[in-house]
Amino acid sequence: MSWNNTVFGALLLCGIFVFPGCKGQEEHPKSEAIPLATLAVEVDLVREELVRSRIEVVGTLEAVERASISSRISGQIIELPVVLGSRVEQGDILVKISAGEISAKLLQAEAQLSQARRNLAREKNLQKQGASTEETVKTLTDVTRIAEAAYKEARTMLDYTTITAPFSGTITNKIANIGDLAAPGKLLLQIENGEDLQVLAQVPEALLLKVSVGDSLSVDIPAANLILIGEVAEVAPAADPMSRTAPVKINIPSGPDLRVGQFARIGLEGSGETTVMITESAVLQRGQMEVVFVVDKKEKIARMRLVRTGAVYDGAVEIISGLEPGDLVVVGNNDKLQDGQPLDITNK
Known part of the structure; x- marks a missing residue:
């Protein structure tokens, strides 16, 4: 091989390796990240508080007003002018019970009282005339008082034959019906004031x-x-x-x-127990995660941090993990905040 051919081959080989290498050395402009704008935010301190558990x-x-209506005497129910759900006023008739025997006893007591009063009046007149003794008058006075008590008892028993509403309300339970036998203490109706x-x-x-x-x-x-x-x-x-x-x-x-x-x-x-609390607005939901932006006090920038929350108490939320007392967190204008963004801080 001649010297000229050798030189030509070397130059050709160099050209194959040099030209691609030169093409690879072309410079491209470098892309630079746009700095985040400073955002005005409101901040608050993470604090320890004594909270009481809710049970x-x-x-x-x-x-408040409710009554179970029952009878004080025995007898057949002859009137029952209310039904379940009836609205009644105080004093309205609820139940009437047959009063034949009681009416007869009342008439008997009334007659005995009238006779006792006549006997007492006659004996007093005789005493004034000296024809009767003081002891006789005193005995008849006692007899008259007994007759008065018997009359009042019969009159009261007759009043028990009519049962009225003790207050205004609604019939919420009805057990008795017309023709049923009422007995002392037997439940008939229930009334409630709603x-x-x-x-x-x-x-x-x-x-x-x-x-x-x-x-x-x-x-x-x-x-x-x-x-x-x-x-x-x-x-x-x-x-x-x-x-x-x-x-x-x-x-x-x-x-x-x-x-x-x-x-x-x-x-x-x-x-009560002590727990870490922050303002509820500081916690943001990002998918399945709860995050809080904590202020880097040295660089005045926001740092996103994952937290786990607990119970909510009147606008404050319990922090189970992720924060410590004394941390400064963003509580206002934090919905569009990004990690590393500069902050213009306003204390709450």
Whole structure:
């Protein structure tokens, strides 16, 4: 091979490797990230607070005024002018009972009283004339008093044959019918005044000492979709040894959707414990995650942090993990905040 051919081959080989290498050395412009704008936010400190756990007990709505109507005498029911659901006013007739025997006893007592009074009057006139003794007058006076007592008793028994409404209300239970035999103590009707309601709850003995007359308690009535504030009206002084609970009555305001017998939940405060709390607005939902933006106090930028929350108490939320007391978190204008974004801080 000649020297010229050798040089030409070397140059050709160099060209094959050099030209592609030169093409690869072309420079491209570098892309630069756009800096995040400073965002004005409102911040608040993470704090430790003493909160009390909430314990719920169940109860039932009942009327403050309610009565079970029964008879004081024996007899056949001859009038029953009410039906289930009837609205009655105080003094309205509810039941009338046959009064034949009692009416006869009343007439007999009335006649005996009239005779005793005549005998007493005659004997007093004779005493003035000296024809009777003081002892005889005194004896007839006692007889007259006995006759008066017998007449009053018969009159009272006759009054018992007519039973009237003790207050205005609604007939909620009707057991008796016309023709039935009424007997002393036998239940005939039940009447309730639905204008004034209360909740009867069985409170565990461990919580009973924390409930006092006049306390305000939260009452949730799911059927009416209502949450009310009730006032404790009565607290039993002793607990039932079998159930270890005691009845507590809570007065609540009446409403068109409230009915006697409805189910209710009563909120009671349990024991207190210290926990980490932040303003509820600081917590954001990002998919299945709960995040909070914490302020980097040195660089004045936001740092996103995952948290796990617990119970909510009046606008504040419990933080189970993810934050420590003293952390500064963004609570306002944080919905569009990004990790690493500069902040213009305003304290809450």
